[in-house]
Amino acid sequence: MSTSRSYSRPIPLLAILLVALAVHGPLLLMQLPSGSFDANFHIFFASHYAHHWFEPWNEKWFAGFSQTTYPPLTHQWIALFSTIVGLNMGYMLVQLIAVLLLPVGVYRFARIWVDDRAASYAALGSVFLGSLSFLVYQAGQLATVASAALYLNALPYFYEWMSEARGRSLLKGIVVSLTAAAAHHVTLIFGVVLFAGPVIWTACLDAHDERVSASVAGVLSRAVAFGLMVVAGVAAVLLPYWLALIQHPIHQIPIPHDSRANFLLNSTIAVNYFVIPYGALILAFPFILVRGVSRRFIPLLCGFWLTFIFGLGGTTPLPRWLLGRAYEILTFERFTFWATLMAMPLVGVLAAQLLDRFQAKAAVALSLAAVGSIGGALWWLGANPYRPTGQMNVEPVIAFLNRDGHDSYRYLTLGFGSELGKVSTYTSAGSVDGDYNSARLLPEMTHYGSAQLTNAKFYGTAGMASLRAMLAHANRYGLKFVFVHDPYYEPLLTFVGWRKIETFNNGQITAWSKDDVPPAHQIPSDAIPPPWQGWLWGTLPVGVSFLAIFLELLLTEERPMPVGVGFPAPAENREQHYVA
Amino acid sequence: MKIALPIVFVAVTTALMVLALSGAGPARGTVGIAGGWAMYGLTPKASTPQQALTNLLVDVQRRNWDRAFRALSKTSAVDQQGFIEDWMGSNGSLRSFSALEDFDPRPLHMTDDQADMRVYIHWSTPVGPIQDVRDIQLVREGDVWRAVWPKFQPPTVPAEVIPVTYLRWDLVTGSAEDQWGSKNVDAPHVRIISMNAVNTAEGAVVMGEVVNEDTIPAFVNVNATLVDGSGNAIDDESSFDKIDHVLLPKQVTPYRIDFPDIDLSRVKNVRMDVKAALVPASADPVIGVMDQKLDTDAQGKAVLHGDLLNESGQTVNISHVIASFYDNSGKVVWVSDGYVDRALLPQSSEPFAVEIPKSLSGEVHNFHVVVNQYSLGRS
Numbered sequence: 001m002s003t004s005r006s007y008s009r010p011i012p013l014l015a016i017l018l019v020a021l022a023v024h025g026p027l028l029l030m031q032l033p034s035g036s037f038d039a040n041f042h043i044f045f046a047s048h049y050a051h052h053w054f055e056p057w058n059e060k061w062f063a064g065f066s067q068t069t070y071p072p073l074t075h076q077w078i079a080l081f082s083t084i085v086g087l088n089m090g091y092m093l094v095q096l097i098a099v100l101l102l103p104v105g106v107y108r109f110a111r112i113w114v115d116d117r118a119a120s121y122a123a124l125g126s127v128f129l130g131s132l133s134f135l136v137y138q139a140g141q142l143a144t145v146a147s148a149a150l151y152l153n154a155l156p157y158f159y160e161w162m163s164e165a166r167g168r169s170l171l172k173g174i175v176v177s178l179t180a181a182a183a184h185h186v187t188l189i190f191g192v193v194l195f196a197g198p199v200i201w202t203a204c205l206d207a208h209d210e211r212v213s214a215s216v217a218g219v220l221s222r223a224v225a226f227g228l229m230v231v232a233g234v235a236a237v238l239l240p241y242w243l244a245l246i247q248h249p250i251h252q253i254p255i256p257h258d259s260r261a262n263f264l265l266n267s268t269i270a271v272n273y274f275v276i277p278y279g280a281l282i283l284a285f286p287f288i289l290v291r292g293v294s295r296r297f298i299p300l301l302c303g304f305w306l307t308f309i310f311g312l313g314g315t316t317p318l319p320r321w322l323l324g325r326a327y328e329i330l331t332f333e334r335f336t337f338w339a340t341l342m343a344m345p346l347v348g349v350l351a352a353q354l355l356d357r358f359q360a361k362a363a364v365a366l367s368l369a370a371v372g373s374i375g376g377a378l379w380w381l382g383a384n385p386y387r388p389t390g391q392m393n394v395e396p397v398i399a400f401l402n403r404d405g406h407d408s409y410r411y412l413t414l415g416f417g418s419e420l421g422k423v424s425t426y427t428s429a430g431s432v433d434g435d436y437n438s439a440r441l442l443p444e445m446t447h448y449g450s451a452q453l454t455n456a457k458f459y460g461t462a463g464m465a466s467l468r469a470m471l472a473h474a475n476r477y478g479l480k481f482v483f484v485h486d487p488y489y490e491p492l493l494t495f496v497g498w499r500k501i502e503t504f505n506n507g508q509i510t511a512w513s514k515d516d517v518p519p520a521h522q523i524p525s526d527a528i529p530p531p532w533q534g535w536l537w538g539t540l541p542v543g544v545s546f547l548a549i550f551l552e553l554l555l556t557e558e559r560p561m562p563v564g565v566g567f568p569a570p571a572e573n574r575e576q577h578y579v580a
Numbered sequence: 581m582k583i584a585l586p587i588v589f590v591a592v593t594t595a596l597m598v599l600a601l602s603g604a605g606p607a608r609g610t611v612g613i614a615g616g617w618a619m620y621g622l623t624p625k626a627s628t629p630q631q632a633l634t635n636l637l638v639d640v641q642r643r644n645w646d647r648a649f650r651a652l653s654k655t656s657a658v659d660q661q662g663f664i665e666d667w668m669g670s671n672g673s674l675r676s677f678s679a680l681e682d683f684d685p686r687p688l689h690m691t692d693d694q695a696d697m698r699v700y701i702h703w704s705t706p707v708g709p710i711q712d713v714r715d716i717q718l719v720r721e722g723d724v725w726r727a728v729w730p731k732f733q734p735p736t737v738p739a740e741v742i743p744v745t746y747l748r749w750d751l752v753t754g755s756a757e758d759q760w761g762s763k764n765v766d767a768p769h770v771r772i773i774s775m776n777a778v779n780t781a782e783g784a785v786v787m788g789e790v791v792n793e794d795t796i797p798a799f800v801n802v803n804a805t806l807v808d809g810s811g812n813a814i815d816d817e818s819s820f821d822k823i824d825h826v827l828l829p830k831q832v833t834p835y836r837i838d839f840p841d842i843d844l845s846r847v848k849n850v851r852m853d854v855k856a857a858l859v860p861a862s863a864d865p866v867i868g869v870m871d872q873k874l875d876t877d878a879q880g881k882a883v884l885h886g887d888l889l890n891e892s893g894q895t896v897n898i899s900h901v902i903a904s905f906y907d908n909s910g911k912v913v914w915v916s917d918g919y920v921d922r923a924l925l926p927q928s929s930e931p932f933a934v935e936i937p938k939s940l941s942g943e944v945h946n947f948h949v950v951v952n953q954y955s956l957g958r959s
Contacts (some may be wrong), residue, residue, distance in 0.1 A: 005594050111743070176925055214629050222756055240751075262600055262601065264600075264601065264618065264619045265601075265618045265619070265622060266596065266616040266617070266618065266642075267616035267618075269616060269617030270619075271616075287589070289586040289589060290582075290586055292585075292586075293582050293585040298585070301585075301589075305589055305593075307594065309596065314600060315597055315600055316593070316596035316597055316599070316600050316743070317596060317600050318596055366654075372762055403798060452635065457679075457704075457706070460681045461681055461702070461704045461708075461709040462680060462706035463704075464704060464705070464706065464708060464709075465708070465709075468820070469818070472817065472818060473821045474802070475818070477814075487956070488677055488706055489706055490706075490954070490956075491674070491677065491706045491707055491897075491954045492707050492821075494707045494822040494954045495825075495900055495952060495954065496820050496821045496825075497799070497801055497821075497823075497825040499799075499859070515799065515801075515855075515857045516855040516857075518799055
């Protein structure tokens with residue numbers, strides 16, 4: 001076989017999965033995400049499911065909160081794995097599964113628009129995305145990655161159902177969509193529209209241009225039917241979540257987040273939320289724009305553009321206009337992730353064209369671009385100013401709380417960042433703080449525009465006002481111990497009457513106490529889910545994921561994916577198909 | 581189509597970005613994490629004194645010291661280190677813990693070549709927000725305005741030996757498991773010697789004074805519960821930082837307990853509860869309160885101002901002034917507090933000011949000031 005021919009073949013999906021495993025497997029085995037912002041949050045939730053599978057009320061944060069405020073699927077899978085490999089490795093395993101599902105999803109998603117070869121390049125490229133590394137290793141957004149990967153796998157079924165009315169596709173599409181919804185709510189509510197819109201539009205175009213046998217009306221009616229069934233399914237699978245949301249809508253004062261800033265006015269924010277996630281993909285923007293105007297690519301281009309604009313946060317006013325109040329609740333790095341995924345089919349086309357034209361040189365350049373993107377994101381882990389406190393040793397704090405009846409009081413950490421989740425996971429004591437903003441109901445936290453009390457100083461006056469309010473009500477909540485990993489907070493504690501009682505890790509962490517605090521008691525709340533919700537929460541989300549696995553194994557495809565319309569055509573006459 | 585659509589996308593994106601730059605204003609972000617600077621050409625030119633001062637303060641806020649210093653007039657008498665220290669504080673002072681959160685520059689006086697600006701500065705600090713007012717002179721140099729920064733003289737103290745002769749009480753706990761505040765001895769005798777409840781625009785306020793009547797130091801906390809006509813508790817709050825928690829023998833401290841958004845007319849009774857525990861304490865460092873005077877500040881607010889003199893040999897990083905104000909019958913009519921944002925070096929003084937509500941300033945006949953302190957490594 002000639003060299004040029006070897007560059008014109010699609011890469012087998014198995015090989016792509018092996019590459020993903022080779023790249024991300026060791027990083028996950030090294031537990032690199034354990035220092036990310038949200039990893040400990042996910043592990044904390046999983047730990048609760050591991051101990052109380054059917055009891056979503058968790059007393060360990062916010063003096064009590066309901067875990068039905070966050071879709072449980074990834075956490076329940078971690079909990080399941082934790083019985084064999086422990087919580088940390090359970091997290092890494094679930095993250096690895098999500099990372100492996102992603103290139104499969106990108107391949108299948110890309111096949112709606114491009115041929116096998118370009119789709120395989122898109123899938124391979126997705127393994128090296130800066131945005132993926134950013135979310136996995138820096139942000140720790142396990143659920144976002146898992147949910148996006150699952151939706152990408154569901155969308156080709158949706159396309160098949162719309163264009164071919166195959167019952168099998170309908171069934172699998174719905175079940176995989178429900179599984180994705182059970183993993184992450186924000187992806188469900190916002191991502192689905194951005195991803196599904198271009199797919200519906202493309203199916204209509206294909207019907208209109210008679211590339212598929214269906215009519216436009218048929219496509220649209222089947223899309224509506226699919227949508228209604230998914231909505232009904234999601235309503236059932238996540239019923240406790242919707243009930244919790246209806247009972248306690250998010251009325252908190254908006255919390256500042258740098259992803260909502262104008263990237264043009266701050267270079268650090270621009271690097272963190274734009275340069276690192278897009279990486280070498282930035283070089284492909286002109287191609288995406290030029291090639292995207294092909295009639296069949298236009299839906300994808302429009303979807304990409306809209307998602308791209310959302311990912312820019314406050315750099316344009318469009319997200320604020322379209323999202324209204326939700327703009328102040330959302331963070332926008334996930335939109336950048338989705339934008340990169342949506343760009344991948346066109347990037348696959350670009351890679352195919354470059355390889356056709358430059359062969360080995362293109363292969364080297366593309367490899368460098370891919371490695372540069374993931375390498376940049378990994379380098380940024382240690383260089384970014386947002387980096388979490390990382391490998392702080394919180395074992396002495398956990399030991400302190402678990403001894404001598406200290407767990408009959410509540411505690412607070414200051415300057416611990418995401419390590420709060422780790423302390424909470426392994427101590428039997430409860431905290432008034434927590435790392436999940438949407439679950440907070442205590443007025444000391446919701447009435448101020450700040451997030452976790454442990455990070456209060458980063459929210460300026462609002463953060464410190466929230467902390468002061470909580471310390472002022474220490475007796476009310478049985479808040480007796482404060483652990484400080486940042487001397488910034490010591491003057492406040494001193495002036496409001498707390499005393500340093502112990503130091504840990506050679507003074508890195510200090511323990512403070514207040515003498516007249518009574519033991520903690522349960523804070524009455526109307527947010528405690530009734531037992532039937534606990535049973536529903538413990539069965540339906542994880543059940544639907546088992547059903548998805550079962551269907552994927554049982555109802556295997558009779559022909560290679562996807563439905564496809566053989567578009568674009570093989571390499572030798574691709575030009576006339578790529579550009580309308 | 582081939583050309584038009586990409587152009588439309590690029591044009592719309594650019595237009596949206598311009599719109600965001602011109603209209604929306606900067607989004608509220610986290611404090612002190614992301615420094616960085618605006619993309620080249622997007623920092624507005626300092627063509628007016630207001631813009632020059634805004635640019636300077638944005639750089640100070642983001643701690644872009646090189647850029648901020650470069651933007652000063654050449655006639656400034658300060659060097660870069662002094663400029664940084666002027667903003668950032670030194671010696672572990674409250675200013676060194678603070679972050680510049682917001683500012684509001686306003687013109688005072690302006691000619692073609694010179695302008696005087698007053699900037700209201702909002703600091704975020706560990707002990708709560710602090711407002712600062714600073715007058716800054718700017719001059720036109722070519723087509724841009726630049727701030728003229730005065731020489732910053734960091735406080736220095738001469739080398740000397742200061743003997744410590746003040747009393748100190750140590751506490752020997754019975755076992756390693758005992759926490760601070762000994763459990764196996766009687767609590768010190770402390771007593772509330774006065775209490776007054778008033779209504780303010782922000783809510784009800786309960787205030788007064790507490791004395792340690794014992795011969796041992798006491799850690800004191802005052803709690804109050806407001807009770808309505810039917811005997812139900814409306815709210816309970818504590819003195820928080822409006823009290824000097826550690827009282828030496830015979831020492832008196834003011835206290836104030838705020839009940840936000842509660843109207844005193846709903847309150848039938850106030851249940852007071854003072855808790856005391858034995859703690860180790862030292863009379864050192866002694867901080868003298870000098871030259872106290874009721875006055876009106878530059879903004880027209882009624883204030884009690886004076887100087888704090890550190891009479892000891894160690895640096896006091898943060899001083900907290902709590903003042904009780906009495907009417908002519910000796911009743912406490914208000915308790916006010918404030919933090920000093922500069923460190924008190926040994927044998928040196930720093931000015932302080934605490935505000936009094938204007939409506940009460942005419943009633944005040946006398947006042948009493950106590951000073952609480954935080955020293956790094958000694959909490």
